[in-house]
Amino acid sequence: MNYFSSNFKLGILGGGQLGKMMLYDTRKFDIYTCVLDPSPEAPSRLACDEFNVGDLMDYDTVINFGKNVDVLTIEIENVNVDALETLEKQDVKVFPSSKTLRTIQNKATQKLFYRDNNIPTADFMRFSDSSKINKVVDNGDLVFPFVWKSARFGYDGTGVKVVRNENDLVDLPNVECITEKLIPFKNELAVIVARNEIGDVKTYPVVEMEFHPEANQVEYVICPARIPDAISQKAETVALKVASAFEHVGLLAVEMFQTENDDILVNEVAPRPHNSGHYSIEASYTSQFEQQIRCVLGLPLGDTKSKVAGVMVNLVGADGHTGDVVYKNIDKILAMEGVTPHIYGKKQTRPFRKMGHVTIVNKDVAVARKVAEKVKKSIAVICE
Amino acid sequence: MNYFSSNFKLGILGGGQLGKMMLYDTRKFDIYTCVLDPSPEAPSRLACDEFNVGDLMDYDTVINFGKNVDVLTIEIENVNVDALETLEKQDVKVFPSSKTLRTIQNKATQKLFYRDNNIPTADFMRFSDSSKINKVVDNGDLVFPFVWKSARFGYDGTGVKVVRNENDLVDLPNVECITEKLIPFKNELAVIVARNEIGDVKTYPVVEMEFHPEANQVEYVICPARIPDAISQKAETVALKVASAFEHVGLLAVEMFQTENDDILVNEVAPRPHNSGHYSIEASYTSQFEQQIRCVLGLPLGDTKSKVAGVMVNLVGADGHTGDVVYKNIDKILAMEGVTPHIYGKKQTRPFRKMGHVTIVNKDVAVARKVAEKVKKSIAVICE
Structure with a gap:
């Protein structure tokens, strides 16, 4: 099928910030897109060809939306899986598959799946x-x-x-x-695996989640992870094993622990573009969003290597601020080297709400990490 | 003004492929955009907040559109300049200015401007x-x-x-x-200058237009140009002089000839994002489209350096083909290293119509240039 010029339609369940970023690339390729989201104010309401408001957990809503498209994908896991299963039987291509989503939606089933497939996990x-x-x-x-x-x-x-x-x-x-x-770990790592229907597979470099020393919250996602090559290879091998066990089509973000003994244990997975891959828009030869489109449309996979190192900082609402959002000092961070803010377009902030992210790129990962700290100290998501 | 969270509106005259690419970045920054274009099928009809159909050369249409926005910019020069002048008097920020556009719209006036400002030209x-x-x-x-x-x-x-x-x-x-x-020239070069209202200015690297040896048509835009540093510096100096003479706000693409004697002569300018800067989406720290937004909103300018080398190939309709477009072998070029197609979304092709472009990036410009040749030999914009 010629996705670039025919009557082809790509459906996306969920119109949040991930969907919005995927739409940069469907627009670039001029792919016709239909989006379903419960909120009329969803970030993806613009830039898609057809925007539908509806409940992602409602069987009939998902069926009616899905039967109108050729390929159906998701940007959020909480969708009606029974509807996806029905659509698969009606020859709609659904990626990730209903089977994979059903396994992942329930953490007990997910853990059993790892055990059954000999995948290391706590x-x-x-x-x-x-x-x-x-x-x-x-x-x-x-x-x-x-x-x-x-x-x-x-x-x-x-x-x-x-x-x-x-x-x-x-x-x-x-x-x-x-x-x-409870696993005492040295590092939390993630690997995004890209896999298409014919089984072509590529991994993005291992990224590292750096935690705030006191708050125990992820502060920075760093690519490449500052770990020995042997550990990176181990993490990649485990991630590939998970994607292959799921016979996954699309992106699979595999979050892992590097234990005190340098074992790699899978924590959990997300079968879609993921926060740990946002750096790829600026740093990689192929962004995770373009890659997701390549995967689900059966196109050749793009290069997952990096042009430059990348560090990502989430923009979350400041504590004590609820109301109309203001991005304080955004002009200051725009003046820093290699800094790109992504604003998701939510009009209201509240404490710790995810409002955007900032990517910092540099040829040297240590410099990017330093600039990221300056970014984090400068910007504030508040209301006035 | 806080462009990221207030009732700010950016207006764009023209909704063609340049506007469409600018919208990737207004979406990224969540800038509210209004677009005016004569065609209801214009590529920018999606991804903007308000799309208006109307004649860009009609005084009243441009006035009515422009008075609704805070900052007004263009993606095409053929707009009603009298309307822009009126809007400027009504305190709408218009970039490029009506004065600059009036000079550029007429090639005789443009040439006189160069002569008056001591800018080398044929x-x-x-x-x-x-x-x-x-x-x-x-x-x-x-x-x-x-x-x-x-x-x-x-x-x-x-x-x-x-x-x-x-x-x-x-x-x-x-x-x-x-x-x-008629100037016998060694190379046709271009420099994009970015300048904001307070006079901050940056230049993108000099790019080279490589011509087809027989067809005498630009085949490749190559960044960086494969010329001696001294020539690059000369070209940059001339480009800066032009931007400063116009007191330009926004991007100014300056096309130049490098003569047989290594003189630099200005051929013509475009006061907007330009075909010679498309490579920047994939290759530069700041794409020309993000830079244009930074310029006209008075934000700090982004880094104009390149992460990697870039070569751009225009996708034009094949001779003898008029009708529903098909991008033949697009899957083949997607399998090549560092290749990103941009499809503008025109449904009908005709001979030599600009239908898209392809960027090829690589750490080594010579490799990128070779892959570009493979791209050009593989892809065909035809109808079936």
């Missing part, structure tokens, strides 16, 4: 609800501290808690969950 | 209409061969003719025109 136990944990703690089969994770809809800090003692158990939501051994 | 004569040329030839003040140029609306080959003898004079359109001395 030891875990699964519970139909959190109230069942007490008994296992009492009989000594589970010891403090451990990590509690809600099986469903747990993202970036919500649905995840470190449990250090009996008191921490009290407030856990009573939902299906897993507990994981 | 010797010329001006005529109120072409029929007056004969007499000057007859009395020996103008000798064959020379270049004839229509004073108004002459673009890329149309409105330009090499006159070698009396016969060539016969078919010239009877319009205001200039004649220029």
Whole structure:
């Protein structure tokens, strides 16, 4: 099929900031795009050819949207998977597949998948609800501290808690969950794997998430990771194994721990463009968003190497600020070398809301990292 | 003014491929944009916030559009300049200024401007209409061969003719025109100057237009130009002088000849993003489109240096093909290293119509140039 000139339609479930960035590249290739998102104010409302407002979790809504397109992809995992399965049977190409999404949507199933496929991951136990944990703690089969994770809809800090003692158990939501051994790690790493339908596969370089020493939050995503080559190779091998086990089509972002013993353990995966790959817009020969389009359309994969080193800083709403957003000192960071802000277009800020990101590139990763620190100290996402 | 979060509106006159590429960056910065173009199918109809259909040469249309925005810029020179002058008086910021556009729109005025400002350019004569040329030839003040140029609306080959003898004079359109001395040149070069309202100024590296040895058409735009440093510096100095003479705000693409004697002569200028700067999307720290936005909004200028070398090839409709466009072998070029096609989104091709461009990047300009040749030999813009 000639995607560039026919009546071809690409559907994207979700019209958030990831979808918005994917649209830069569908516009570049002049691919006809249809977007479905629950919010009429979604960042992707512009730049697509058809924008539809609707519930991504509603079976009929997803079916009606999906049957209108040739290839369907996602920018968010929380979509109605039964609808995707039906669409696959109706010969819509759905990437990632309903099977992969079903496995990933539930953290217990995801962990079992790793175990079944011999993919290294932290030891875990699964519970139909959190109230069942007490008994296992009492009989000594589970010891403090451990990590509690809600099986469903747990993202970036919500649905995840470190449990250090009996008191921490009290407030856990009573939902299906897993507990994981708390792994002391040297580094948190990520590898984005790109794979198309005929099985061509490429990996982006290993990136490193640098944590704030006190806040225990990711502050910088750094490409390339400042780790020995042997560790990078190990991480790449594990990431490739995960993508191949899923027979994945599209991007798969694989988040991993480098343990104190230099083992690599898979933490979790995202079957789509990912925060850890935003640096690629400015730093890579092929951005992750263009790559996602290449993957799902069955085009040859682009070069995943970097032109220059990249560091990414998330722009999140400042604590204590809720209301009409102002990007304080954005002119100051625009004057710094190799700095590109990406503003997602949300009109309202609130504490820790993801409002954008900034990429800093330089031939020297150490210089990029220093400029990134200046960026972080200068800019503030506030309301006036 | 906080362009990133207020009620600020940027207006763009023209919604063609240049505007479309500028919109990648207004979306990235979440700048509110209004576009005016005569065609409801213009490439910029998507990705802007407000799309208006209207005649760019009509005074009232431009006034009504312009009074609705805070800053007004262009992606095409053929706009109603009287309207821009009125808008300037009404405190709309217009970049480039009406004065600059008025000078540039007429090639005779443009040439006089160079002469008045001591900017090197080929010797010329001006005529109120072409029929007056004969007499000057007859009395020996103008000798064959020379270049004839229509004073108004002459673009890329149309409105330009090499006159070698009396016969060539016969078919010239009877319009205001200039004649220029035919300059034997070693290279055609271009420099894009970026300048903002407070006079900050940066130049992009000198690029080289490589001509097809037989067809006498630009085949490749190459950055950096493969010329001695001393020539590059001379070209940059001349380009800066032109931008400063215009007190220009925005991008100014300065096209120049490097003569057999290594003199630099200004051929013509474009006060906007330009074909010779398309390579910058993939190769530069700041693309020309982001830079244009930075200039007209009074933001700090971005770094104009290159991350890697870049070569650009225009995608034009193949001879003998008129109808629904097909990009033959686009999958083949996507498999080549460092290749990015940009498809402008015109549904119909016709011979030599500009349908897109392809950028080839590589750390080594010689490798990029070789891949560019492979691209050019592979792809064809045809109809089936």
